[in-house]
Amino acid sequence: MEKVSETKDIVEYIRSIQEGQWKANLLNVALELNVFNVLLENQKLSSTELANKCGVKFHRPSDFFNALVAARFLDRDQNDLYSLSEISQKVLNPNNYEHYMVPYFIWTTSRAFTLGIDRFKQLLQSEEIEEKVQLGSEYYTDVPPPDFFSDAMHGVSMLASVSIPQLEFWKDFKTFADIGGSKGTVSVQICKAHEHIFGTVCELPSVQEKCEQYIKAQNLNDRLQFQELDFFRQEFPEVDVLIFGHILHNWPIETSQMILQKARKALNKNGAIIVYQAFLDNEKKNNFKSAMMELNMALMGKGQEFTEQEILDLITKNGFSDARIHNDKSFKAAIAFKRETD
Ligand SMILES: C[S@@+](CC[C@H](N)C(=O)[O-])C[C@H]1O[C@@H](n2cnc3c(N)ncnc32)[C@H](O)[C@@H]1O
Incomplete structure (x- = not known):
């Protein structure tokens, strides 16, 4: 019955x-x-x-x-x-920028994410990936306009910007770099929460102006700086903590490995990496948002999300220790360390 x-x-x-x-x-x-x-x-x-x-x-x-x-x-x-x-x-109030979610909303409901029902269906029925978002250097400079994209990412990373500054370990560290840190959403909050910390946002030149304006508006010029960096061509700064937010999911696995190896090389001894993006549950059954992100990454490029176990394994294989998932209600990050003995 x-x-x-x-x-x-x-x-x-x-x-x-x-x-x-x-x-x-x-x-x-x-x-x-x-x-x-x-x-x-x-x-x-x-x-x-x-x-x-x-x-x-x-x-x-x-x-x-x-x-x-x-x-x-x-x-x-x-x-x-x-x-x-x-x-x-x-x-929805641009004057309250810290919580401003309009570009995020427009990006996730009408521009990205399969680009409407017709295009979604077309992509599923063909062997192509979205032609405007092929992998390559033009990805982040041409599509979409960098200022709109960094404002959209500001909304995507709002929970990260609340949770990451609350990690216990900041008291043990002095410096960090946010690789592909966009306009500095997370970096700004770390510096605001910890007065002894100095940070660098490492990004492509297209984000520089927006990022520097944001840092200045937050009165953080003395402790937070922008550094032009292309992670395909350059090494990372030597710091205590390296952050990779929504970076590894954009690229094929070989690029993620290259990035993690560069991170291992640059990090100070006993330093930490933080990786956050939409992790899938290990069963790949229960997290709708992450399942859609995974599908989106596959349709729009050659990236992928990882299950929690997969990201911990990937980090560990690339030379980090004590890898674990930091779980703060609706936000998760993978954290691992470069140990003295490694
Ligand atoms: C998905 S966004 C993530 C932004 C930010 N980390 C966050 O989580 O909100 C990816 C960022 O990586 C940057 N990026 C892409 N290719 C890069 C490269 N080769 N070197 C440095 N940054 C890059 C883009 O400009 C973009 O801001």
Whole structure:
């Protein structure tokens, strides 16, 4: 006999998928129509005022704005005036950059990740990979614009920027380098949390201006610097901690090995590496986000995600000791050390 509660759970699960897509579409359209920036400037507006300022000519604009209220992106008061909700104030507000998630949202729901249903299907039915994102030096300079990409990565790495500074071991170290550290999302938070630490963001030149502006805006010029570095051509700086966030998953395994060997060579004795990206569970069954990241990496290039066991094995094989997974609620990183005796 069918259990009613199970049917309800299954129906709810399917509905939550459909609602997620509706919310994503609604939010993308509201962003394109500038709804949040208009409300940032004007605080509270009626439906007609908001519609006029956003170019909404639709015959019942309040339906659109009320959907945004129901999705918790807007609030509406007793006088039917609309304002930003708490969620929008926090993560859709460019003035609150530390928590700003708009480029991340646009990137993950409308630009990357299989580039829409038609292209997704086409890629699965062919032997090609997404032609704009072939491996090679042009990958990170041409597609997408580097400033948009680094702002999108800022949102992707927000949990890393909260969790990594909280690692116990920073008290034992003085220097770090964030290889491919984008505009410095994680590096900035490490330096803010630990006044004795000096850091370097090592990146391609396309990110330099954005990164230096961000460091300056955070008043960290004296302890955090940008260094132009191409990890295919150059060695890494000699530091206590090397960070690789969403780096190894972009490339074939041979490149990951090359990067880890360079890291082993550059690291000070007893130093540590931190590797974070979307690790798969060992069974490859239970982590939807990581499974989609793995598929995305395969469709868009020749990269891959790793299971937790695979990343620990890879790090260990390349000369590091005491490899372990740091597990902080929804954020995971692989950590390992270069021991005196290695
Ligand atoms: C997926 S992003 C990760 C950014 C950041 N680590 C994070 O987790 O948010 C990969 C970064 O690697 C950088 N990158 C790509 N190829 C590189 C190379 N050959 N040398 C140095 N950095 C590179 C890109 O510019 C990009 O910012």
